[in-house]
Amino acid sequence: MSHTSAQSHGLRYSITMPGNSKLQAALLLVTVLAAMHSASFAAQEEKLKQILQEKIPELKIEGVRESPIIGLYEVVANSRVFYSDQMGRHVIIGNIINATTQQNLTENRFNEINRIAISDLPFQHAIKIKNGNGKRIIATFFDPNCSFCKKMSPELDKVPNATIYIFLQATLSPDSVAKSEMILCSDNPPLAWKQWVQRGKIAARRTPCQSAVIQELISLGKKLNIKGTPTTFLPSGERVEGFISGKDLTTRIDQM
Structure with a gap:
């Protein structure tokens, strides 16, 4: 029998696999941790959305997600795109440019959310x-x-x-x-x-x-x-x- 376990956010996960299944156990462990990581970020994004909505009530905040820059979040409000730190203390209005491809990532995102039929x-x-x-x-x-x-x-x-x-x-x-x-x-x-x-x-x-x-x-x-x-x-x-x-x-x- 192969056995592996993981602990995150105060919860302990134990996985027991029959036979010679170490690879399967490892893959399942990765899946569990990835799901927990995703849930953690989803909670942070929802919290930031609430903070910004309270601070800027005139905006209709449609969504918050991680930006390509670590620690910076993309905020979509009134079909526009801007950025915020994790706690909503500062917002940045401007474009993020990929230095390698020269693509304007902010403009690309704006076009994506404002595409019409x-x-x-x-x-x-x-x-x-x-x-x-x-x-x-x-x-x-x-x-x-x-x-x-x-x-x-x-x-x-x-x-x-x-x-x-x-x-x-x-x-x-x-x-x-x-x-x-x-x-x-x-x-x-x-x-x-x-x-x-x-x-x-x-x-x-x-x-x-x-x-x-x-x-x-x-x-x-x-x-x-x-x-x-x-x-x-x-x-x-x-x-x-x-x-x-x-x-x-x-x-x-x-x-x-």
């Missing part, structure tokens, strides 16, 4: 632009008064074989709503949008327009945690915040 978006309320066969589906959120949105709009024409859905997010200034209504209610919304980008003019709409659609799009932006424009979603549902060129956008899609 792009097919679930209300395309009927979007401005549709098709390039080539249109097989790449891209959704982007623009405000008519956003200078970077106007700069990025022509870049979308450079993405080959793509269908681009532009959702107007009228949040930057009071007249963003009026401009969005005039564009969406025009006889040709894609043309109206391009004229606005190129000339800064929008033809007066011929028929009354329901502002309910604009408010619905604003609510959609809040639901998707869109903090600013432009915000773009790739075919995979991955989010890209801020201006991105057509070339870089194509590269990101092709790397999926």
